[in-house]
Amino acid sequence: MIAMRLPSILLVALLGLAGCARYQPVPLYQLDSGDAEVPSAKEGLAVLLGPVSIADYLQREALLQRQEDGSLIASRDARWAGSLAADIDQQLLLQLSSQLNSQRLALAPAAPGFTPQVQILMSIARLDSGPHRPAVLEAQWRLMGKNGELLDGRLVRLEQAHSGTIADQVHAQSTLMRQLVEQVASAVKAHDGEIPAIAERAPKKAPVTTPKKEAPPKIPMAQPVRIDSEVFRF
Template sequence: MSALRIPLLLLLTGVLGLSGCVSFQPVPLYKLDSGNPGVPAQKNGPAVLLGPVTVADYLQRETLLQRQPDGSLLPSSTGRWAGSLSADIDQVLVRQLAWRLDTQRLVLAPAASGFTPDVQVLLNISRLDSGPQQPAVLEAEWRLLDKQGQLRDSHLIRLQEEHLGTSADQVRAQSLVLQRLAEQMATTVQPLLKEPPVAETPRKPAASKPQKAREPAEEPKIPMAAPVRTDVEVFRF
């Protein structure tokens, strides 16, 4: 009997393993869509530095999170990101901003040494998510620095887009709010690029210290003659 049990157990194990393989289905992978931005025509356009771009910690993962009606977040069982969501966000913004500002001189921070931006865009994304019954929502803040590194503008924004509830349509909606963010950022950057460069105020030469009047040279002192002693006693014999 024991000899018959071993083949039977092996057969059952094989059947269960085969059924598991048959029922397994790969999870779809998604990437953000950058839309249809054109290629910038100006190779020598304005120099723009995008970044640092900071993304909320909860988005630093490959899991496609689903916003629930009570505000909580759950990992999706029907999809995940195809790689880093932060890298996807960077690429969408770079392509959209370069196209809208018509410049090929837009780089992502940190820039190479020697690159001097006319404008720097600092961006913080604090929210980008959706759910089966919740719209896609993006919340962000950006600041603009001029060539001298001075703060010139600051904006807070909240964008929302409805969808059909599926994972694919949620990703579409999130891509749209990110493209709209790039559009509004470009609108605030353009006036700053059109401003004439601020001329640097020439530095005044340091005032030279007035030279002291030269004192007349002292006349050489003539040594005084020492008096000859006349009180020498003379002895006579």
């Protein structure tokens, strides 16, 4: 009986170990914002960011690894904490707000009532790395004036070395994002004299209403009482 039960117990133990190995939690990563600080004052340049175009292969949670032959393989040991494309949008907003010292930034399409002074069009074609490949960012940005004129623009290809670990790869990609924003922010500051200020609207004055004079109360006039009956005297 004991000899017959041992293989079953051993099989259950092996299956349990295999299950634990299979369902181990996978580390999640986000782009690092560095020392970017959000301005406290609700003022500054009004900037419309976008549309921001992001390559299709970046719009997923899989953390892709660039191989020696240039191919991409999804990592089994890590993934992005949500959509990488959404993370890129938020990093662009945060970094630009910090660099331009402005709270008045919005992602396209902007809400009604928002009047931008400049617009930044962005296209990110590549953002990846690999165990033996550096982090690479390829993008294009254009700075548009209030009336749609092109103020500046550039094609960008940046590289950043790393140690090979996933954590250091994500740190290197984050560094490239900050370098991209620094370029755009520098261009905005360089064209500051060409950016028209938004005319402040004078607050609307409430219409002046003159109080109506109250009419004097109407006093009912006394009417003579007519008596049709005859009065007899004795």
